[in-house]
Structure formats: C-alpha cells, structure tokens
Amino acid sequence: MLYQPKWSKAKKRLKSLVCEPLRSRVDFQVINYRKAHDQLGRAVITVDKQEKLSMCTITAERQEYYRKRKIRLESNNFDFEHVEINRDIQEQAHQQLKKEGIYGQYDFFTALELFFNSPIEVSLNSSDSLIKILCLLDRRVGKRTLRNMREAILEEREVVRYFYHLRCQAEKISVS
Template identity: 30%
Template sequence: MEHYKSWGGLNRQLCEYLCDELKERVTYFLTRYHEVHNSYGRAAIRLDGKELVCFSWIEMYHQENDISILYEEEKESSYGEMTARMKPKWDKDCTYCEMDFLDAVLQFRNMSIKAALQSENYIIRILAVMDRRVGKRTLMRITDNKEYKKYPVWVQQFYELRL
C-alpha cells in the first residue's frame, strides 16, 4: 500500500474532489482502534450524516473465512486466484474492510477520472462518480446506457445520488 501522511490530508483531498452538489453533503470517515490487536478500524461514506456504506474490520474476517473454505476445496489454487474467485461475492455483499477503502482512496488519487470510472474496484468507481471532474456529457452517457443498474445496490445508490 502506498504511503500517506495523514487521514486528514486524504480526507481534505477527497472532499475537494466532490462535485458542487455533494460538497457539503457527503463526508468520509476513517478511524483506527490502536488499542485493539492489529489496530483494526472502520471507514464509511456518509450523506447528510447518515452512513450509506461502511467498511469494517469485521468484513476482513468474512473475507478470510471465504478464502479458508475455498482453500479446503482447492488446495492447489494460489491466494490471488482464490481472491479473484471471491471478488464477485464480495462485490455483491460489500464485503470490504477499512483497509480496502483506504487502498482504493490511495489508488484513486493517482488515476485519471476516465480510468477511475472504468475501474473494476467499485469503491474507486463510487469516488469517481461523485467527482467534480466528471463532466455533463459523461454523466449523460452514464444515464443513457444505465449500465450502473447492473451494479450491486450499495454502488447504485451513489450513481443515483449523482445523476
């Protein structure tokens, strides 16, 4: 994972990227529980103070459990292969922890907006669709082709919020 100075700096950068309509309404949250084993934490994206999606350390255990079950079935598969097989399930259920969110944020800030909108990572897509750099024509194209309707409900809500 890329190094960063502080969550406050990343948070400010994310908030600066927000489109004008969402600037005062959407907030990002990340905390680490340093007193807890392995400094677990949680992250969230909020609209008007209400959490729309939460990324918690608990989901990391669900991911590990899924991988363990898959490993028992197929001992020859690599960790990367098993993770790739589980991704559709994790995408559908939003089985992502705060470190997945943080990793997506760090990737997003170094991507073009076009690449971010086409990313396979739904968290990056969410950040991109709320970005002020997405133009009116791109928004119209997204609205017209309605491909976002195929995405999981937790992702669709951000597209509908922006559109």
C-alpha cells in the same frame, strides 16, 4: 497500518474533489480502534450524516477467513506450507468479498490511492466499486458523462447505483 500520508490531508483532498451540490452533504470518516491488534477499524461514507457505506476491517477479515476455509474445503487443499497456494486462496477470497461489497478499511485506502493517482477517465472504467463511487462524487465527472452512464449503471451493485442517483438528483439530471 495507518494510512500514509496523513488521513487529514487525504480527506481534505477528497472533499475538495466532491461536486459542489454534494460537498456539504457527503462526508468521509476513518475510525481507528487503538486497541485492535492492527489499529485498523472502519472507513465510512456518509450522506446527510447517515452511513451509506461502512468498510469494517474486522467484518471483512472474518468473512475472508470463512471464504478461505470454504475454498480449501471445495478444492480439498489443506497445504498450509505452500506460500503460493496460500496467497492464491487469500486473493480468491478477497476478490469474492469485493464483488459482494464487503470491504475493509484497507480496501478504502487502496481505492483512494488508485483514485488519487489515476486520471478520472481511467477511474471511471475501474471494476472496483469503491473507485466508481468516488468518481460519481467527483466534480470532474460532468453531466454529459453522468447521462452516458445511465445504461451501464444498471449493471452495478446497489450501493454504486445509490451514489449515481444521488449525484444525478443533486445535478438535477433525470435518470428515468
């Protein structure tokens, strides 16, 4: 499934929300593999033309398969006919991967949709690391808010902390 509406429009909107000091340094790319069965590929966030976060569908789906298998082994549940159980196992596996920072391109699109359609205050309180990263890059998040996040950011995953420090550095905010 390709992103709807067009990725070029979404990218333009996303880039317009990036704070001024980082606008020329941060970029977002979507790489689709036409020969892949679902035509999905990777979504990438780069800083100074270096990949800082890669969300590869193939990697995420492979890891999800192994997670589902592990969940089935631990629960000794191999009932593949029961739709509700299968969905629950898939959701458990998917949530585990998101907590570990293993994302597919579709996770990026989902986060983007939520980010675009929620007030910035709601997005800032999201438990989704991708949405938090988008917030940290967002010009609507001011210096006072960034300073107030100092303690809470210590509890976040390393990649979220990286984008927090990047934004603080760009805004000349001391984080020590």
